[in-house]
Amino acid sequence: MRRFSWFNATSLTLGFAFLYLPMIILVLYSFNASKLVTVWAGFSTRWYGELLQNEEFLDAAWVTLQVAVFSSTLATLLGTMAASVLVRSGRFFGRTLFSGMIYAPLVMPEVITGLSLLLLFIGIGLDRGVFTIVLAHTTFSMCYVSVVVSSRLSSFDRSLEEAALDLGCSPFEAFRLVTLPIIAPAVISGWLLAFTLSLDDLVIASFTTGPSATTLPIKIFSAVRLGVSPEINALSTIMIAIVTVGVITASLITKRAAVAQQRDEQAAIRSV
Amino acid sequence: MNPRRIFLIAVPYLWLLALFLVPFLIVLKISLSDIALARPPYAPQLDLSAGWNGLRSFFAALDLENFVFLTTDDLYWKAYLSSLQIAAVSTVITLLVGYPMAYGMARAAAEWRPTLLMLVVLPFWTSFLIRVYAWMGILSGEGVLNQFLLWTGLISAPLTILNTNLAVYIGIVYTYLPFMILPIYAALEKMDDSLLEAAEDLGCSRTTAFWLVTVPLSKAGIIAGCFLVFIPAIGEFVIPSLLGGSGTLMIGKVLWEEFFSNRDWPVASAVAIILLLILIIPIVLFQRNEQKQREAEG
Amino acid sequence: MSQTVFAPWDDPTQKPLIQFKGVTKRFGDFTAIDNLSLDIFEQEFFALLGPSGCGKTTMMRMLAGFETPTSGTILLSGQDIAPVPPNKRAVNMMFQSYALFPHLSVWDNIAFGLRRGNSSKDEIAQRVEEMLRLTRLEKFSKRKPHQISGGQRQRVALARSLAKAPKLLLLDEPLGALDAKLRQDTQFELMDIQEKTGTTFVIVTHDQEEAMTVASRVAVMDEGRLIQVATPPEIYEAPATVYVADFIGDVNILEGKAHQAGDKVEIAWADGELPIRGTTARTFAPGQTCHFAIRPEKVTISTERPDSANVLRGKVIDIAYLGNLSTYHVRLGNGTMMKAQTANTRRLANRGITWEDDVWLSFTDTAGVLLEH
Numbered sequence: 001m002r003r004f005s006w007f008n009a010t011s012l013t014l015g016f017a018f019l020y021l022p023m024i025i026l027v028l029y030s031f032n033a034s035k036l037v038t039v040w041a042g043f044s045t046r047w048y049g050e051l052l053q054n055e056e057f058l059d060a061a062w063v064t065l066q067v068a069v070f071s072s073t074l075a076t077l078l079g080t081m082a083a084s085v086l087v088r089s090g091r092f093f094g095r096t097l098f099s100g101m102i103y104a105p106l107v108m109p110e111v112i113t114g115l116s117l118l119l120l121f122i123g124i125g126l127d128r129g130v131f132t133i134v135l136a137h138t139t140f141s142m143c144y145v146s147v148v149v150s151s152r153l154s155s156f157d158r159s160l161e162e163a164a165l166d167l168g169c170s171p172f173e174a175f176r177l178v179t180l181p182i183i184a185p186a187v188i189s190g191w192l193l194a195f196t197l198s199l200d201d202l203v204i205a206s207f208t209t210g211p212s213a214t215t216l217p218i219k220i221f222s223a224v225r226l227g228v229s230p231e232i233n234a235l236s237t238i239m240i241a242i243v244t245v246g247v248i249t250a251s252l253i254t255k256r257a258a259v260a261q262q263r264d265e266q267a268a269i270r271s272v
Numbered sequence: 273m274n275p276r277r278i279f280l281i282a283v284p285y286l287w288l289l290a291l292f293l294v295p296f297l298i299v300l301k302i303s304l305s306d307i308a309l310a311r312p313p314y315a316p317q318l319d320l321s322a323g324w325n326g327l328r329s330f331f332a333a334l335d336l337e338n339f340v341f342l343t344t345d346d347l348y349w350k351a352y353l354s355s356l357q358i359a360a361v362s363t364v365i366t367l368l369v370g371y372p373m374a375y376g377m378a379r380a381a382a383e384w385r386p387t388l389l390m391l392v393v394l395p396f397w398t399s400f401l402i403r404v405y406a407w408m409g410i411l412s413g414e415g416v417l418n419q420f421l422l423w424t425g426l427i428s429a430p431l432t433i434l435n436t437n438l439a440v441y442i443g444i445v446y447t448y449l450p451f452m453i454l455p456i457y458a459a460l461e462k463m464d465d466s467l468l469e470a471a472e473d474l475g476c477s478r479t480t481a482f483w484l485v486t487v488p489l490s491k492a493g494i495i496a497g498c499f500l501v502f503i504p505a506i507g508e509f510v511i512p513s514l515l516g517g518s519g520t521l522m523i524g525k526v527l528w529e530e531f532f533s534n535r536d537w538p539v540a541s542a543v544a545i546i547l548l549l550i551l552i553i554p555i556v557l558f559q560r561n562e563q564k565q566r567e568a569e570g
Numbered sequence: 571m572s573q574t575v576f577a578p579w580d581d582p583t584q585k586p587l588i589q590f591k592g593v594t595k596r597f598g599d600f601t602a603i604d605n606l607s608l609d610i611f612e613q614e615f616f617a618l619l620g621p622s623g624c625g626k627t628t629m630m631r632m633l634a635g636f637e638t639p640t641s642g643t644i645l646l647s648g649q650d651i652a653p654v655p656p657n658k659r660a661v662n663m664m665f666q667s668y669a670l671f672p673h674l675s676v677w678d679n680i681a682f683g684l685r686r687g688n689s690s691k692d693e694i695a696q697r698v699e700e701m702l703r704l705t706r707l708e709k710f711s712k713r714k715p716h717q718i719s720g721g722q723r724q725r726v727a728l729a730r731s732l733a734k735a736p737k738l739l740l741l742d743e744p745l746g747a748l749d750a751k752l753r754q755d756t757q758f759e760l761m762d763i764q765e766k767t768g769t770t771f772v773i774v775t776h777d778q779e780e781a782m783t784v785a786s787r788v789a790v791m792d793e794g795r796l797i798q799v800a801t802p803p804e805i806y807e808a809p810a811t812v813y814v815a816d817f818i819g820d821v822n823i824l825e826g827k828a829h830q831a832g833d834k835v836e837i838a839w840a841d842g843e844l845p846i847r848g849t850t851a852r853t854f855a856p857g858q859t860c861h862f863a864i865r866p867e868k869v870t871i872s873t874e875r876p877d878s879a880n881v882l883r884g885k886v887i888d889i890a891y892l893g894n895l896s897t898y899h900v901r902l903g904n905g906t907m908m909k910a911q912t913a914n915t916r917r918l919a920n921r922g923i924t925w926e927d928d929v930w931l932s933f934t935d936t937a938g939v940l941l942e943h
Contacts, residue, residue, distance in 0.1 A: 011376045015369065019391070023403070025406065026405075098284075107551065109509075116295035136291075164682070166634055224408065227408070227412075228409045240402065247394050264717040
């Protein structure tokens with residue numbers, strides 16, 4: 001039995017308070033009727049109404065969503081390919097460079113990634129906008145996807161693929177019918193990670209965008225530089241709510257699946 | 273090699289070459305160029321139509337002038353030093369906050385652990401910008417924290433926290449805390465409880481057992497967590513620009529301003545190159561730690 | 571009832587199903603298979619037996635098409651199979667880990683290979699049902715692999731690999747994951763299914779008992795070479811080398827110098843001891859070093875001096891009581907340890923002999939074998 005002491009309880013309570021109080025305060029103040037964000041003047045949903053009237057924010061949200069969907073999908077495709085190369089392809093010319101280029105963006109400061117991509121886009125004379133942000137986001141998030149997928153792939157029992165070949169599959173069929181369905185959870189979480197990274201990114205998007213496209217983080221950043229604003233509080237609350245619902249749903253689904261699997265396995269043991 | 277394999281390797285490879293390596297080489301090249309009042313604001317430019325002579329004069333025009341400039345203006349090396357210092361201090365604070373939490377999670381009843389883990393991961397999925405922004409409303413002069421402290425009577429005049437280095441520390445600890453907790457928790461969670469029982473059986477008190485058994489066994493997690501906080505904190509831009517003041521010097525912010533405000537691309541590029549050189553050491557150490565851990569786990 | 575002995579390997583008119591011809595396989599500097607030649611015949615239940623790393627799995631993977639020989643050829647029904655990719659071979663494999671597709675039901679796992687061919691839906695369904703009946707899995711067809719027991723999984727893997735009616739079925743340590751009791755039952759089931767389907771089985775195992783039980787012929791391998799290929803009784807009673815004798819079952823080995831004495835051979839194995847008398851078809855040069863191998867159950871233990879071709883004197887050091895058998899560890903005059911085994915046919919029998927007793931060990935002159943190395 002693990003011994004759970006009062007010390008453990010205190011550190012968890014304080015720690016989680018530290019993690020969650022700022023966000024709870026943010027959410028509370030989004031319902032503050034006063035324009036002065038520091039004075040509580042009663043409950044109101046006024047700022048949500050104003051937010052929904054604000055075309056600039058709505059436009060920025062739309063741009064952000066487009067960028068996130070395109071870049072995360074592309075990143076998942078490329079990242080899964082890169083993962084299978086990393087795990088499966090053995091030695092080939094330039095392998096060290098390849099794995100270096102996969103891992104480097106994970107630790108590269110965003111300011112450098114953004115700066116270098118901007119210089120490239122200017123160098124080749126590419127008009128900056130949604131397209132260039134998608135290229136930039138795909139590049140760094142494919143590396144995250146490939147890390148997530150390759151950790152799943154490396155624990156994947158290769159004899160499953162060999163069994164598929166043995167039973168008459170072509171290599172592509174074996175991937176589509178056996179490998180992909182089994183690694184699907186990792187691919188999906190890779191996609192979600194890429195999607196979130198893209199939604200979240202301020203620095204790289206600031207460098208690689210042009211006047212035609214403003215993403216939500218860029219919009220929020222320029223607004224909050226001037227100080228706290230109740231509209232941003234409302235926007236933040238909406239975003240927090242979406243993430244919370246999403247994460248809790250996902251964890252409930254996986255938990256249910258895990259419980260079902262455990263029950264099945266126990267039933268199998270009993271039925272011997 | 274069959275065509276399928278070539279295709280599989282070539283697509284992500286070419287993508288990364290074009291959008292990671294080439295841009296990086298461009299940064300390197302511009303860092304060796306001179307500022308010019310044209311668009312793009314740097315010279316020389318590679319003129320391939322001039323052939324071999326063009327290439328030669330191009331390389332001849334490159335020099336280390338920008339790097340020399342960085343050493344003469346003390347703004348830059350102060351910014352590098354203060355970035356390192358801020359990152360190091362925040363890493364230590366994050367460890368002090370994160371370890372007890374990870375330890376508490378690992379000791380909690382098994383049925384609670386997934387929930388606690390989810391509570392740690394949840395902020396990670398929430399927008400980074402919003403999490404930093406949340407502290408602006410708390411730390412400002414008339415913010416929630418000052419109001420609370422005034423109300424309790426602990427202070428008589430509001431404290432200035434926002435726009436100081438203290439606010440930057442709080443911001444880094446807050447946003448990077450999950451990165452510290454997760455690897456330490458992973459190390460503690462798989463630790464065998466009978467090890468502690470064995471230590472106590474052999475005469476350790478609970479406290480000495482903790483220091484002699486638990487801490488050494490979570491070392492790999494501690495190291496991983498520290499690097500995961502330290503490395504990105506050095507190049508941080510959002511936190512110092514929202515929570516820090518005019519006195520807060522961090523290299524990410526300097527780079528941003530050099531590029532967007534001064535439009536000095538060669539110097540901005542040189543700043544980026546030096547930043548990378550500084551990061552290489554902790555990154556290599558981190559990689560080695562990961563490697564060792566993988567080998568230890570077989 | 572007349573019974574013809576199944577022994578195609580002794581019949582020169584029989585064409586082998588599989589032929590290894592001078593096959594070598596290297597992985598870098600490591601030679602996994604060393605210039606190996608072997609014939610396997612139709613309807614055989616052929617076992618590749620050896621310690622891990624002896625090359626048996628590599629041989630199987632070459633048959634399945636997951637490895638190609640570095641040199642030499644492998645023929646299947648007279649055709650070189652090197653250029654045929656695994657998915658085009660009439661060979662199926664049952665994997666050690668079973669490699670059941672976790673996202674598919676038992677039914678879909680068995681149907682997986684059939685769906686890759688041109689069979690109609692009805693044909694597939696019929697064949698799957700047939701396989702389910704053969705392996706007694708009808709009740710579990712809708713379950714996923716993690717919802718059934720280990721023994722059931724093993725049968726699903728077998729059904730799946732048999733569904734396409736391959737010319738050759740490869741089994742890689744098929745019973746390795748099962749516990750001892752289930753293993754024994756499953757061995758007989760495997761033999762039964764092999765007989766019913768008439769498929770040629772090649773099994774890879776490191777378990778000598780398993781190989782002896784199921785196989786029509788056993789190939790004992792070591793370091794990429796075949797040491798002996800023979801039927802289980804031959805392997806046990808007439809091992810070709812000390813390695814084989816030692817690998818299969820329990821054995822006493824005495825080293826000595828051989829001398830021909832009429833139609834017998836006398837082995838001088840220790841100073842001050844009488845030579846051991848044995849028979850052999852081989853000829854030994856006078857004074858040639860040889861090894862005399864004798865199984866413990868062929869050594870009789872008694873308290874009185876018996877009348878036998880070979881009689882040795884010693885002291886009981888240890889007794890291992892195994893229920894049906896007892897094994898006596900006896901130290902001979904020069905310190906050599908020898909094992910003798912008796913069947914405990916009566917309850918509490920043989921209690922006459924106990925620790926520290928002086929005993930006589932005896933065996934006939936045909937009980938052991940003489941080996942060169």
